[in-house]
Amino acid sequence: MGKLQKSIDKRNALVKATIELVNNNGFHATPMSKIAKMAKVSPATIYLYFENKQDLVNKTYVEVKAEYTKYAFATYNETMSVEAGFKLIWNRIADFKLKECENAMFLAQCDNTPMIDEVSRQEGIKHLQPLLDLWQRGKQEGIIKPLSDYLLYAYAINPLSFLMIIQKRGVFTLDKTHLEEAYQSAWSSIKVCQ
Amino acid sequence: MGKLQKSIDKRNALVKATIELVNNNGFHATPMSKIAKMAKVSPATIYLYFENKQDLVNKTYVEVKAEYTKYAFATYNETMSVEAGFKLIWNRIADFKLKECENAMFLAQCDNTPMIDEVSRQEGIKHLQPLLDLWQRGKQEGIIKPLSDYLLYAYAINPLSFLMIIQKRGVFTLDKTHLEEAYQSAWSSIKVCQ
DNA sequence: TATATAAAAATGAACGTTCATTCTTTTTTT
DNA sequence: AAAAAAAGAATGAACGTTCATTTTTATATA
Numbered sequence A, B: 001m002g003k004l005q006k007s008i009d010k011r012n013a014l015v016k017a018t019i020e021l022v023n024n025n026g027f028h029a030t031p032m033s034k035i036a037k038m039a040k041v042s043p044a045t046i047y048l049y050f051e052n053k054q055d056l057v058n059k060t061y062v063e064v065k066a067e068y069t070k071y072a073f074a075t076y077n078e079t080m081s082v083e084a085g086f087k088l089i090w091n092r093i094a095d096f097k098l099k100e101c102e103n104a105m106f107l108a109q110c111d112n113t114p115m116i117d118e119v120s121r122q123e124g125i126k127h128l129q130p131l132l133d134l135w136q137r138g139k140q141e142g143i144i145k146p147l148s149d150y151l152l153y154a155y156a157i158n159p160l161s162f163l164m165i166i167q168k169r170g171v172f173t174l175d176k177t178h179l180e181e182a183y184q185s186a187w188s189s190i191k192v193c194q
Numbered sequence C: 001t002a003t004a005t006a007a008a009a010a011t012g013a014a015c016g017t018t019c020a021t022t023c024t025t026t027t028t029t030t
Numbered sequence D: 001a002a003a004a005a006a007a008g009a010a011t012g013a014a015c016g017t018t019c020a021t022t023t024t025t026a027t028a029t030a
Helices: A003-025 A032-038 A043-049 A055-072 A082-099 A101-111 A120-141 A149-156 A160-166 A176-190 B004-027 B031-039 B042-051 B054-072 B080-099 B100-110 B116-139 B149-156 B159-168 B174-188
Strands: none
Touching: A003 A043, A003 A055, A003 A101, A032 A043, A032 B042, A055 A082, A055 A101, A055 A120, A055 B159, A082 A101, A082 A160, A101 A160, A120 B042, A149 A160, A149 A176, A149 B054, A149 B159, A160 A176, A160 B042, A160 B159, A176 B149, A176 B174, B004 B031, B004 B042, B004 B054, B004 B100, B031 B042, B054 B080, B054 B100, B054 B116, B054 B159, B080 B116, B080 B159, B080 B174, B100 B159, B116 B149, B159 B174
16 A cells, blocks of 8 residues: 555545544544544644634535545436436436435534534535536526525435434435435425416 | 622523533533632532533533523414414524524534533433424325425425534525525425425 | 664654633622 | 522533654664
8 A cells, every 4th residue: 555545545434534523522522632542643643634613614515525526427417308407416416415415414513503604614615616507597487486596405415414413313215215305305396386 | 798699690691601602612612610710609619519620511502402492482383374374483493593592503513522421421412302292293194295203394494504514604594585585495305205 | 685874753752732620718698 | 688680710520632652563684
């Protein structure tokens, strides 16, 4: 195993540990010493990869957000119909939230707290452009309600975060049937009524 | 001003300071000393009203949650039609999120982090019963989709939290028009299609 | 190829600071 | 005058970060 690979592994271990500890204990109860221990690294080593704790958590956020959007749009292309495109993206996002549950939880927590710098937050938003473009097209074709992108997002995409969070708490389980129903609700909320 | 009133004022000041500081800086950057300073009280005095920091934040959460649900259902009664009842409650919740913005932000942050004890969280959920009952009735009458309460909540109510958070960030402003549109989206997502 | 040397990466212990909480004293209320 | 409430200063523990040192890796020399 080369030097470079070793470094990458260590960095990844730190990011992973950060996600896991912040998910379980919150930012306020996640000391650098614990992150180091979980990543099997000395506390001092963290500072070879990140400037400080804030930088570690910012970079973790941006990276996970990038993974999320990459996954969401991986199989989408602009030649699809608006309805098919939306369904595809919606399902990819649902997939991500189920399969990469830890990552998705981390994003949800970051999105609702002052844990992340505003700059990093902006960085994270950029990647959503394909979805906004799709909606633009949908509005032009008269298929999607002429609403602000934020309203569309709030009703179509964001509810998945809420569902994931209560699933994590064990009060609810998202199965295949639920997902189909959830998709129908999402689509109902943004499509133009026929 | 009597002793009791003075005590209540002090307690309220502490709760208010906690909300404001946690909203702006997050739990991790909200020391007891700052809370005390903002409430114009000695740090030691906090411990006359609350057991410790965790207790302070738990009790703050439960109290704000109680205010929230009280406000949401204040003008609702069970003789209303399902559609009218839902519209009323939805609008009261939207109202609360706009008028009591600080309180609503605090709840959103608490609901997405391990900041609050599980016990207090459960305590907070209890008050939603009138809404669940309304949906039950709506499902029986064939007006509301036969979905899990959590799915209904995710699409009908929770999006308001998301809208409020991005509003706070300044990227978006929820005006009267948006609210009507948002309500229509909410209702579309849960009503049975005619 | 084997060895010596320089550079880089990694470490555990230590540092200064900050924090939640408590202790002792003062102030206020009864 | 006694009791309760509040205050500020004090305390020990925990934290983020840095420092001095060791270990590992890369490079140069024979």
